[in-house]
Amino acid sequence: xxxxxxxxxxxxxxLNGGVPAGSVVLLTGAPGTMKTSLTYSILHGNALQxxxxxxxxxxxxxxxxxxxxSGLGMRPSETEGDLSILDLATLRxxxxxxxxQPWMDLFxxxxxxxxxxxxxxxxxxxxxxxxxxxxxxxxxxxxxFELIKWLRSLSCTTFxxxxxxANAHGPVEAPRTSFAKHKEEYLAxxxxxxRMAAQGPFGMQRQLRVVKMRGTRHNADYHALVFEDGxxxxxxxx
Amino acid sequence: MLMGGAYVGVTEGFLTEGWSAAILASLIVAxxxxxxxxxxxxxxxxxxxxxxxxxxxxxxxxFLLLLAAGSGWxxxxxxxxxxxxxxxxxxxxxxxxxxxxxxxxxxxxxxDAFWINAGLVALLVAGPIYSFxxxxxxxxxxAGSNVAAPFALLxxxxxxxHSEPFPAAYPRHGxxxxxxxxxxxxxxxxxxxxKPKYASAISRLEASKGRPVLxxxxxxxxxxxxxxxxxxxxxxxxxxxGLRTLGTAAEFLMRRPGGLVVLEGFADVVAIAxxxxxxxLLLRLRQLVADSxxxxxxxxxxxxxxxxxxxxxxxxxxxxLPDPGSEAEAILVRHFGTGAGRLLDGFAHAHALRREDLSTxxxxxxxxxxxxxxxxxxxxxxxxxxVEGLRAQVERAARDLRSFAGRHPAELSAGGWPSQEDPxxxxxxxxxxxxxxxxxxxxxxxxxxxGLAERGSLHELARAVFVEHLGDAGExxxxxxxxxxxxxxxxxxxxxxxxxxxxxxxxxxxxxxxVDLAPEKDxxxxxxxxxxxxLASLAGDDx
Numbered sequence: 108x109x110x111x112x113x114x115x116x117x118x119x120x121x122l123n124g125g126v127p128a129g130s131v132v133l134l135t136g137a138p139g140t141m142k143t144s145l146t147y148s149i150l151h152g153n154a155l156q157x158x159x160x161x162x163x164x165x166x167x168x169x170x171x172x173x174x175x176x177s178g179l180g181m182r183p184s185e186t187e188g189d190l191s192i193l194d195l196a197t198l199r200x201x202x203x204x205x206x207x208q209p210w211m212d213l214f215x216x217x218x219x220x221x222x223x224x225x226x227x228x229x230x231x232x233x234x235x236x237x238x239x240x241x242x243x244x245x246x247x248x249x250x251x252f253e254l255i256k257w258l259r260s261l262s263c264t265t266f267x268x269x270x271x272x273a274n275a276h277g278p279v280e281a282p283r284t285s286f287a288k289h290k291e292e293y294l295a296x297x298x299x300x301x302r303m304a305a306q307g308p309f310g311m312q313r314q315l316r317v318v319k320m321r322g323t324r325h326n327a328d329y330h331a332l333v334f335e336d337g338x339x340x341x342x343x344x345x
Numbered sequence: 346m347l348m349g350g351a352y353v354g355v356t357e358g359f360l361t362e363g364w365s366a367a368i369l370a371s372l373i374v375a376x377x378x379x380x381x382x383x384x385x386x387x388x389x390x391x392x393x394x395x396x397x398x399x400x401x402x403x404x405x406x407x408f409l410l411l412l413a414a415g416s417g418w419x420x421x422x423x424x425x426x427x428x429x430x431x432x433x434x435x436x437x438x439x440x441x442x443x444x445x446x447x448x449x450x451x452x453x454x455x456x457d458a459f460w461i462n463a464g465l466v467a468l469l470v471a472g473p474i475y476s477f478x479x480x481x482x483x484x485x486x487x488a489g490s491n492v493a494a495p496f497a498l499l500x501x502x503x504x505x506x507h508s509e510p511f512p513a514a515y516p517r518h519g520x521x522x523x524x525x526x527x528x529x530x531x532x533x534x535x536x537x538x539x540k541p542k543y544a545s546a547i548s549r550l551e552a553s554k555g556r557p558v559l560x561x562x563x564x565x566x567x568x569x570x571x572x573x574x575x576x577x578x579x580x581x582x583x584x585x586x587g588l589r590t591l592g593t594a595a596e597f598l599m600r601r602p603g604g605l606v607v608l609e610g611f612a613d614v615v616a617i618a619x620x621x622x623x624x625x626l627l628l629r630l631r632q633l634v635a636d637s638x639x640x641x642x643x644x645x646x647x648x649x650x651x652x653x654x655x656x657x658x659x660x661x662x663x664x665x666l667p668d669p670g671s672e673a674e675a676i677l678v679r680h681f682g683t684g685a686g687r688l689l690d691g692f693a694h695a696h697a698l699r700r701e702d703l704s705t706x707x708x709x710x711x712x713x714x715x716x717x718x719x720x721x722x723x724x725x726x727x728x729x730x731x732v733e734g735l736r737a738q739v740e741r742a743a744r745d746l747r748s749f750a751g752r753h754p755a756e757l758s759a760g761g762w763p764s765q766e767d768p769x770x771x772x773x774x775x776x777x778x779x780x781x782x783x784x785x786x787x788x789x790x791x792x793x794x795x796g797l798a799e800r801g802s803l804h805e806l807a808r809a810v811f812v813e814h815l816g817d818a819g820e821x822x823x824x825x826x827x828x829x830x831x832x833x834x835x836x837x838x839x840x841x842x843x844x845x846x847x848x849x850x851x852x853x854x855x856x857x858x859x860v861d862l863a864p865e866k867d868x869x870x871x872x873x874x875x876x877x878x879x880l881a882s883l884a885g886d887d888x
Contacts, residue, residue: 169861194859201855209821216818217860220872224864 108322111229111264114152115145117340121317121326126297128228130321131258133235135269136301140313141334143167145301146231146266147176148338153229154186160229161221162192163214165237169194180336191225193217199241211242211254218261227263234268255294267295296321301332315340347371348490356486369420370410372489376433377402379468379497380440383461386504387447387454402436420489421480424473434469441465452621453587453629457504464500467493507585510593511561513578515600521638522556522603527753530603533631533641535656536754538666541609541644542704543754548575548607548642549706557604559597561590563613580610580617587618587626594630598637605640606630612647620655627659664758670703672749673711675764680742688715708750712743804834807842807880811849814876826852846880849873 110125150160354360444462471493558575677685811819
């Protein structure tokens with residue numbers, strides 16, 4: 108089975124070599140868990156190896172996103188055109204009558220159209236929640252099913268970013284039984300959960316867990332997600 | 346096969362001699378069954394379901410089996426001058442006699458009757474001769490076998506293959522349909538119409554009531570069975586089309602007794618099979634529906650005058666029916682004067698129909714079209730009284746159109762069609778027209794209808810340009826851009842196209858800006874420019 112390396116220290120070991128190519132992976136977490144940075148770093152690492160990737164941002168404009176990622180040492184210019192950012196967030200502001208636009212169709216039009224001139228193998232949609240709101244899903248489960256089916260037909264590895272609510276009752280999250288709002292975890296091929304966990308009375312730690320990854324014997328424990336000159340995933344020390 | 350298997354078994358020693366009796370019994374049963382099979386192939390639509398007379402041939406079988414056991418008959422006595430031999434000869438001879446009769450009287454079944462006859466005669470002749478030869482050669486183990494059996498089997502198989510029903514998703518076997526039919530059950534009717542419009546209307550009406558309906562035509566869509574819709578089966582133009590039509594109807598009515606069979610493509614059957622076979626087919630279908638409480642509708646569409654005359658000679662109930670399109674025009678002429686044909690032209694154009702395809706199913710859409718045309722006129726004219734007068738007239742026309750569409754073919758066949766009534770507009774109405782409309786508003790109504798038709802097709806063309814350039818998103822983008830113009834798609838006019846093109850080009854140019862790859866930006870810009878040119882060209886064509 109062909110796998111897509113994440114270029115994140117420790118994560119490929121957890122995934123038994125990487126994400127199975129062609130999978131649709133749901134990456135969920137509360138705000139601040141570095142979903143955007145982690146997925147961009149995966150695209151960035153692959154682009155440096157000449158594997159093309161497309162990052163579709165519906166929330167953050169390109170300029171702001173590039174600033175933020177350059178601050179983390181991931182400069183788009185380093186990828187020599189193998190990583191593209193599709194700035195639909197700006198389109199939302201500039202396109203007249205934006206709320207009435209067919210956003211789902213537009214997203215599909217771009218994603219499909221760009222493959223002809225830019226044959227990307229990795230796709231990130233940031234975020235599924237924004238698309239759901241913009242596209243005004245009527246029957247959410249059915250439309251998500253159609254979307255994921257369509258993404259699979261693109262034959263590229265897709266990461267869908269999903270927002271989970273921040274814990275309102277304290278820093279430590281209760282064990283989760285669901286990682287999505289509309290049961291899309293059943294539709295996706297893989298689920299990666301990011302969370303903030305308390306470390307002692309004052310400390311917080313980002314943690315990552317591969318909840319599900321079809322076709323992979325993966326480690327399902329929570330691991331620490333650390334950013335030190337690049338992302339690393341390590342065992343959690345007591 | 347049974348004889349061969351038993352022979353090998355007994356010779357090799359794993360079957361006992363007692364099997365000889367079993368073989369004799371099977372041979373005794375095989376002969377009446379062969380005769381029944383031959384009769385079924387000829388009268389398959391009746392046997393064995395409705396006319397089990399052929400099964401009477403099986404009655405002597407138990408007695409003969411007892412007699413054979415008591416008298417110690419063996420297989421060597423099968424074709425000998427004995428009661429057993431006489432029974433077998435009677436079985437086959439009765440089937441031969443029937444095939445000879447059918448060959449002489451039925452053009453439809455003549456060919457197959459010949460082959461069945463040949464197979465049976467071969468069995469009759471070869472059985473005793475072969476038996477005699479076996480006895481002369483002292484090869485008694487094979488006694489009772491018939492060298493003509495393979496040939497007879499082939500001949501019967503050929504006849505069965507010729508009458509194979511056309512491929513279709515036939516319904517499962519069910520009970521007789523017990524609802525109230527719109528056309529008489531157990532009867533066959535001829536619908537005399539230029540196109541099978543009323544035949545189609547009746548088939549849809551009956552199917553909507555849950556009655557099983559089979560429609561046979563050349564142009565049928567790929568066969569599928571949907572609840573509440575007729576089963577449409579396509580007539581395949583081969584040498585045995587007539588026989589296969591009979592087989593198809595028999596298969597359908599055997600599964601769903603009480604069903605309706607609509608032979609829309611009777612003219613095609615006549616063209617393919619010839620008149621003698623086609624008329625024989627009708628007579629057999631009439632018998633079939635009578636036996637199964639079904640109904641047969643035959644459309645005369647596309648028959649020549651000579652064929653119509655021949656059909657009349659069959660003395661089937663004959664309903665002469667009007668053309669709904671012509672009658673609708675007659676109603677409109679009565680209400681709007683001789684220029685009313687333009688209303689129908691506009692309606693047909695707007696709905697991508699040919700005038701000759703207009704049917705009663707289009708009446709509601711036609712009424713809606715007239716109201717829309719009137720609505721447009723109301724927005725454009727300053728004479729409220731004129732519009733009010735036209736509105737009353739449109740209401741009257743709508744009432745007459747609906748009344749006509751609701752008439753049953755049986756009632757229409759008695760006459761009283763709108764086109765047979767006095768074509769002169771009502772004199773009272775003429776007075777009012779001169780008083781209120783000054784003669785020109787009627788022309789405006791026609792022009793409004795023409796405009797509606799153009800718009801209808803225009804928005805479809807514009808939509809196609811968007812979809813062509815933007816894929817699936819084109820449909821939504823088109824609707825979104827039209828909405829921004831403050832219009833509904835069907836209200837799009839040629840003069841709007843230039844604005845639509847410019848607006849779409851400006852809006853969509855933003856779409857290129859959000860991409861950070863130069864080749865992709867160029868591709869999107871080219872796409873937008875191409876879309877703009879497409880719309881501009883459409884505006885030019887329309888102008």
